[in-house]
Amino acid sequence: MRGGAKVAVTQHRHEGVYIARGKEDALCTKNMVPGESVYGEKRVSVENEGDKVEYRVWNPFRSKLGAGILGGLDSIWMKPGSKVLYLGAASGTTVSHVSDIVGPEGVVYAVEFSHRSGRDLVNMAKKRPNIVPIIEDARHPAKYRMIVGMVDCVFADVAQPDQARIVAINSHYFLKNEGHFVISIKANCIDSTVPAEAVFAREVKKLQEENFKPSEQLTLEPYERDHAIVVGGYRMPKKK
Structure with missing residues (x-):
């Protein structure tokens, strides 16, 4: 192009x-x-x-969020001015596009555990003042609570067996009430012995138990196999 x-x-x-x-x-x-x-x-x-x-x-083949948008997600809950906590930032491919979306008025707190990927992330963030790179384990949000403010959206692509719990503990710290989450679930990373649909259903149930209200779910075919993206709200008001 x-x-x-x-x-x-x-x-x-x-x-x-x-x-x-x-x-x-x-x-x-x-x-x-x-x-x-x-x-x-x-x-x-x-x-x-x-x-x-x-x-x-x-490139949707290199970004779960890009694949989700092309797959037809109704809402990504990120826009110019949004504050986003991004868990599993890797070297920052998708983070850089989120940085473009939220623009100079927004901020992306990008958490990555691997020091090797973290180096690329930190270098990229030098040119993008709206990215705050955090080289820490997302399982321990207390370690970075002094750096991260309240956010509008938590995005997670952590590919860990306990990723629903990781999203929950970070959201309890940083996600505002009636904020939103976007989570990419990699089925075979959680349980490769059962069909992907069963894993997705189980993860959604775990999220519901933690005050999340999933509102949409779609698979990431043809860009990723056995992946789903789930989007929803957090501590939403009870319907009268």
């Missing part, structure tokens, strides 16, 4: 997300650091009333 007259960029229904329409349509976000790629992704420049605006193509 190259920029110029051949590519038109239109707003996706999720605020802060765009579609570049060319020979092939592509999901993209507005680059907060024009001129810089994060993971070798293509960039598209578009003239907008005399100004050049640069967008980064978002």
Whole structure:
């Protein structure tokens, strides 16, 4: 995808997300650091009333959130100005797109346990002031409670057997009441002996027991096998 007259960029229904329409349509976000790629992704420049605006193509094969958006998620609960706690940030591929979405008014607290991935994350964050990299174990949110403020949304891609518990303990610390969560569940990481659908159902039940109210669930085929993404609210008001 190259920029110029051949590519038109239109707003996706999720605020802060765009579609570049060319020979092939592509999901993209507005680059907060024009001129810089994060993971070798293509960039598209578009003239907008005399100004050049640069967008980064978002590869759904490398991002569970990107796959979920293309799969038709109703809500991602992140938009310009949002505060997001991102658990399982890895080297920051998806984090960089979330950084683009929330923009300079928002913030992404990105938690990653691996020091090797964490190095890439920290280097990327140097150019993106709205990312706060936290190299800690997401199982112990008390260790970073002095750094993280209250957030609007918790996103989790931790691929751990106890990931529902990890999301719950972080949310109890940092997610505001009536905030939202987006969790990517990797079935064979939790239990490879039963069908993926059974694992997803069990994880959803665990979330419900922790004051989460799942509102949508979809599988990430064809981008990921045996993955589902679940979205919902936290400590939602009881219906009268």
